Amino acid sequence: MKPLRRFAVHLSALVFVVAWTLPSLGVLVTSLRDRDQVAVSGWWTALSSSSRMQVYRVPEDKGEPVDGRYIVTGSLPGNGEVLIAWGVSSLQPTYFAAGETANLTGGGTLRVEADGSFFLSGTESFARTHRQRIFYSVTAGPRLTMENYANVLFAAGVGRSFLNSAIVAVPATVIPALIAAFAAYALAWMRFPGRWLLRLIVVGLLVVPLQMSLIPLLAFYNSAGHAMGFDPKSYIGVWAAHTGFGMPLAIHLLQNRMAGVPREIVESARMDGAGDFHIFTRIVLPLTFPALVSFGIFQFMWVWNDLLVALVFLGPQDDTLVLTGRLINLMGTNGGDWAMLSASACVASAVPILVFLALQKRVESGLLGIALK
Amino acid sequence: MRPLLFLGPALMFLGIYQIYPVFASIWFAFHDQSGRSYVGGTNFQWLVLSAEFRAALVNTVLWLAVVPAASTVLGLLSASLTSQIGWGRIAKMLMVLPMALSSVGAASIWKFVYDFRGAGLEQIGLLNAIVVGLGGEPQAWMALPFWNSFLLMVIVIWMQTGFAMIVLSAALHAIPAAMIEAARIDGANGFQLFFWIIVPQMRGAIAVVFLAIFVITLKVFDVVLAMTNGQWNSKVLAHLMFDLMFRGGGDLGRGAAVALVILILVAPILTWKVANARAGKDG
Numbered sequence: 114m115k116p117l118r119r120f121a122v123h124l125s126a127l128v129f130v131v132a133w134t135l136p137s138l139g140v141l142v143t144s145l146r147d148r149d150q151v152a153v154s155g156w157w158t159a160l161s162s163s164s165r166m167q168v169y170r171v172p173e174d175k176g177e178p179v180d181g182r183y184i185v186t187g188s189l190p191g192n193g194e195v196l197i198a199w200g201v202s203s204l205q206p207t208y209f210a211a212g213e214t215a216n217l218t219g220g221g222t223l224r225v226e227a228d229g230s231f232f233l234s235g236t237e238s239f240a241r242t243h244r245q246r247i248f249y250s251v252t253a254g255p256r257l258t259m260e261n262y263a264n265v266l267f268a269a270g271v272g273r274s275f276l277n278s279a280i281v282a283v284p285a286t287v288i289p290a291l292i293a294a295f296a297a298y299a300l301a302w303m304r305f306p307g308r309w310l311l312r313l314i315v316v317g318l319l320v321v322p323l324q325m326s327l328i329p330l331l332a333f334y335n336s337a338g339h340a341m342g343f344d345p346k347s348y349i350g351v352w353a354a355h356t357g358f359g360m361p362l363a364i365h366l367l368q369n370r371m372a373g374v375p376r377e378i379v380e381s382a383r384m385d386g387a388g389d390f391h392i393f394t395r396i397v398l399p400l401t402f403p404a405l406v407s408f409g410i411f412q413f414m415w416v417w418n419d420l421l422v423a424l425v426f427l428g429p430q431d432d433t434l435v436l437t438g439r440l441i442n443l444m445g446t447n448g449g450d451w452a453m454l455s456a457s458a459c460v461a462s463a464v465p466i467l468v469f470l471a472l473q474k475r476v477e478s479g480l481l482g483i484a485l486k
Numbered sequence: 487m488r489p490l491l492f493l494g495p496a497l498m499f500l501g502i503y504q505i506y507p508v509f510a511s512i513w514f515a516f517h518d519q520s521g522r523s524y525v526g527g528t529n530f531q532w533l534v535l536s537a538e539f540r541a542a543l544v545n546t547v548l549w550l551a552v553v554p555a556a557s558t559v560l561g562l563l564s565a566s567l568t569s570q571i572g573w574g575r576i577a578k579m580l581m582v583l584p585m586a587l588s589s590v591g592a593a594s595i596w597k598f599v600y601d602f603r604g605a606g607l608e609q610i611g612l613l614n615a616i617v618v619g620l621g622g623e624p625q626a627w628m629a630l631p632f633w634n635s636f637l638l639m640v641i642v643i644w645m646q647t648g649f650a651m652i653v654l655s656a657a658l659h660a661i662p663a664a665m666i667e668a669a670r671i672d673g674a675n676g677f678q679l680f681f682w683i684i685v686p687q688m689r690g691a692i693a694v695v696f697l698a699i700f701v702i703t704l705k706v707f708d709v710v711l712a713m714t715n716g717q718w719n720s721k722v723l724a725h726l727m728f729d730l731m732f733r734g735g736g737d738l739g740r741g742a743a744v745a746l747v748i749l750i751l752v753a754p755i756l757t758w759k760v761a762n763a764r765a766g767k768d769g
Contacts, residue, residue: 118676122567122570122571123571125563125567126564126567126568126570126571126573126574126577129560129563129564129567129577129581130577130580130581132644133580133581133583133584133644133647133648134580134581134583135612136595136596136598136599136612136644137583137584137587137595139595139598139599139612140594140595140598143598151610152610153608153610154608154610155608155609155610155611155612155615156598156610157612157615289499292495292496292499293496295492295493295495295496296492296493296495296496296497298492299489299492299493300493303488303489303492304489305489305490311493312763313760313763313764314500314505315500316759316760316763317756317759317760318500318504318505319759320701320752320755320756320759321504321508321749321752321756322701322704322705322724322745322748322749322752323705324705324707324724324727324744324745324748325507325508325511325745325748325749326503326504326507326508326511327507327727327728327731327741327745328507328510328511328514328731328738328741328742328745329506329507329510329511329513329514329742330502330503330507331731331736331738332510332514332521332738333502333510353499353503354503356499356503357499357500357502357503357504358503358504360496360499360500360503360504361500361504364496389488389492393492414586417588418587418588418589418590418591419588420588420589420590420708420711421707421708421728425731436588437588437589437590437591437708440588440590440591440594440712441590441708441711441712443594444593444594444597444712445715451598451601451610454594454598455594455598457594458591458594458595461588461590461591462586462587462588462591465586465587465588466583466586466587468586469582469583469585469586470579473579477652480649480652480653481652481653481656484653484691484694484695484698
């Protein structure tokens with residue numbers, strides 16, 4: 114390849130990667146920043162130092178008499194930040210550099226050092242004069258904190274929602290995988306009338322949007338709950354809904370893999386008198402277990418990230434709200450509180466991201482399995 | 487009898503959660519808001535006359551025109567770029583990560599990018615900071631009718647490109663090296679090679695990716711809910727339907743009518759999928 118073309122390829126790839134990571138990086142950095150800084154400066158300034166104006170009033174102190182003068186010493190508040198400039202009037206708050214001495218009205222002098230220590234001296238006791246004000250600007254180094262995470266996890270209900278999401282997602286992954294495995298075996302290896310029609314229905318249902326199901330099911334849940342006296346919004350209801358909605362993909366994916374098990378293996382087991390249940394649990398399932406895991410990963414990520422099904426079948430009330438619902442609430446009510454929102458978004462995204470990274474190979478092959486059969 | 491034992495639970499779930507609702511939706515679409523009395527075509531009449539529905543339909547068509555095509559093209563481009571560089575694996579890994587996020591999580595990330603502060607204040611949103619840095623006026627992006635839809639589409643494209651890239655990367659690698667070599671020897675340049683040899687070889691995978699993202703785009707609802715809640719003329723059908731289900735106690739009839747419109751929009755893909763599956767019957 115020509116060097117110029119090579120350069121263009123690398124550059125374009127870099128542009129892609131930056132565009133695809135920068136927005137997320139912004140939220141990650143924001144979640145680690147000081148809450149006050151988040152509101153006033155862009156996240157990209159987080160790693161550079163920023164200057165900050167402060168004002169300090171010397172505490173009440175007559176002063177220590179030394180050689181006919183009265184001396185007050187002390188230190189300006191600041192957590193190890195470096196003082197750049199200071200002043201004694203609000204009009205010129207950065208008139209003096211660190212280490213310089215200012216002459217005060219009334220014959221006093223004031224010196225402020227870079228480490229924030231000050232040295233005030235006057236010709237008479239400070240008991241009756243007003244307390245001296247010192248204006249100063251410091252450079253605050255980048256300060257990263259876990260405070261926002263502690264806040265959202267323990268105060269904002271995100272911890273509770275994290276638990277709710279897990280309560281929803283784990284059974285909503287295991288149940289459909291189990292049920293679909295049996296059905297996929299039947300579709301792949303058992304002979305019965307209507308097998309082909311059933312396969313076609315499953316393929317068709319793969320593309321039927323979830324939206325089709327919501328209204329009839331909402332009405333069904335409500336009337337069934339009313340008639341039999343149970344709460345239509347429950348974990349059981351949402352598990353069942355996710356099981357139903359995940360069924361076409363699960364059956365389709367597993368049936369394709371199970372049909373790929375060599376015929377001779379299944380036939381010879383049949384010859385030896387093994388029943389379907391035995392063939393399924395001892396031969397077909399172990400051979401296609403990776404596909405089951407692939408489905409499990411997708412289903413888990415989909416359920417964990419779902420908002421619609423959870424809102425419709427579990428409801429928006431606080432005690433059962435899932436993470437995605439919590440995030441929507443934070444975006445609505447505290448539109449400006451980016452520290453909270455960003456930390457919550459990171460908590461909500463951590464689980465699927467970790468699953469994804471840990472099982473990336475499996476995810477990729479699963480995706481290809483779905484897309485290209 | 488034995489097949490029924492294996493299939494029973496799955497059939498029950500498919501029946502209740504997928505097959506019954508399709509027919510019930512049709513039934514509901516011809517009934518009133520509580521689903522009790524028959525109202526004939528009133529709900530569809532409302533659809534035709536409602537400015538809200540028309541706006542949502544127009545937006546949905548815009549989404550369908552832009553998102554699947556843009557994601558597929560960007561996926562193809564990034565698959566091709568990452569296949570040519572040494573750090574392609576890392577680049578791919580970083581680009582697929584948005585796929586793992588929830589729509590709401592992605593929306594909160596982009597809400598931050600699109601954040602707006604009044605002119606003169608320091609912008610903390612990346613987009614406005616860039617605009618101001620270039621000497622422009624900061625904009626309340628989400629409140630710009632028409633353009634806001636495109637900014638919302640960016641979020642979904644950003645999420646789906648990784649998926650397109652993975653599938654298309656695999657298809658790219660499956661092209662026989664000898665074929666590309668032969669075209670090179672015949673004097674094809676980079677562009678000719680790409681458009682005349684590589685893309686035609688990948689058309690199956692491209693179609694699959696395009697259609698998958700088409701279906702996903704049609705169902706987009708959380709991004710709109712989170713970013714604008716349908717305000718400033720950004721509503722899409724899936725969001726309108728959700729809104730109809732719960733707004734003012736809910737209107738099941740109109741909601742079901744909108745759901746049917748969504749079904750009609752996927753119907754061609756559904757037919758194509760089923761026809762394909764039938765053709766591959768012996769497989």
